[in-house]
Amino acid sequence: MGEFYLTDHPMIVHKLSVMRMKETGTKDFRRLLYEISMFMSYEITRDLPLEDVEIETPVSPMTAKQIAGKKLAVVPILRAGLGMADGFLNVVPNAKVGHIGMYRDPETHTPVEYYCKLPSDIGERLTVLVDPMLATGGSASDAVTLLKNKGARTIKFMCLVAAPEGVEKLRLEHPDVDIYCAALDERLNEKAYIVPGLGDAGDRIFGTD
Ligand code: PRP
Ligand code: URA
Numbered sequence: 001m002g003e004f005y006l007t008d009h010p011m012i013v014h015k016l017s018v019m020r021m022k023e024t025g026t027k028d029f030r031r032l033l034y035e036i037s038m039f040m041s042y043e044i045t046r047d048l049p050l051e052d053v054e055i056e057t058p059v060s061p062m063t064a065k066q067i068a069g070k071k072l073a074v075v076p077i078l079r080a081g082l083g084m085a086d087g088f089l090n091v092v093p094n095a096k097v098g099h100i101g102m103y104r105d106p107e108t109h110t111p112v113e114y115y116c117k118l119p120s121d122i123g124e125r126l127t128v129l130v131d132p133m134l135a136t137g138g139s140a141s142d143a144v145t146l147l148k149n150k151g152a153r154t155i156k157f158m159c160l161v162a163a164p165e166g167v168e169k170l171r172l173e174h175p176d177v178d179i180y181c182a183a184l185d186e187r188l189n190e191k192a193y194i195v196p197g198l199g200d201a202g203d204r205i206f207g208t209d
Contacts (some may be wrong), residue, residue: 034083041150127154134161
């Protein structure tokens with residue numbers, strides 16, 4: 001069974017509270033999402049294996065450590081996931097980037113896929129799927145299925161705010177995927193929005209409504 005990590009560092013919790021406030025505008029919302037994504041990316045990469053490498057400092061030779069093993073890919077779910085991919089790339093600049101386009105049908109709240117472009121060697125990479133909101137879990141679960149169908153084998157999901165319903169669905173349908181989130185909220189409302197949540201993440205990042 002994949003792990004569920006609540007990355008509730010005080011800096012993350014504080015920044016998320018500011019993002020939740022309805023007065024917070026697009027510029028600050030986007031910057032805070034970028035900053036939190038950076039902090040969360042440190043947690044997501046915590047268990048990357050290290051290997052020895054021989055180097056020379058200006059003073060002497062030494063056996064130092066470098067990251068070994070699988071390379072990484074980050075895959076934002078469009079649109080709102082784009083706001084998290086930048087923070088991840090600041091921590092892992094060599095990661096390749098894939099894109100999955102999905103929107104929720106306003107009536108049924110089920111995801112509709114409209115775009116998919118992934119690195120061709122996705123099967124050899126640790127793939128980090130990013131989207132700020134895990135609400136019903138439909139978008140994240142379908143995106144993981146798509147990644148697996150395209151060959152991805154090791155997948156982690158990073159989000160900002162999750163609803164219990166979404167966590168349950170993703171864990172049920174993809175028990176091998178580790179989930180990282182900054183807050184587990186109370187519930188979904190009748191429009192399948194997270195309560196208390198932060199509203200529509202895509203609209204708040206891009207200034208649409
Ligand atoms: C939002 C969000 C997730 C999805 C979560 O995207 O960014 O992708 O909803 O909801 P779910 O867990 O119920 O599937 P949205 O459909 O609003 O598209 P957008 O990012 O283009 O605004
Ligand atoms: N998508 C969002 O952007 N916000 C929610 O609360 C649920 C889905």
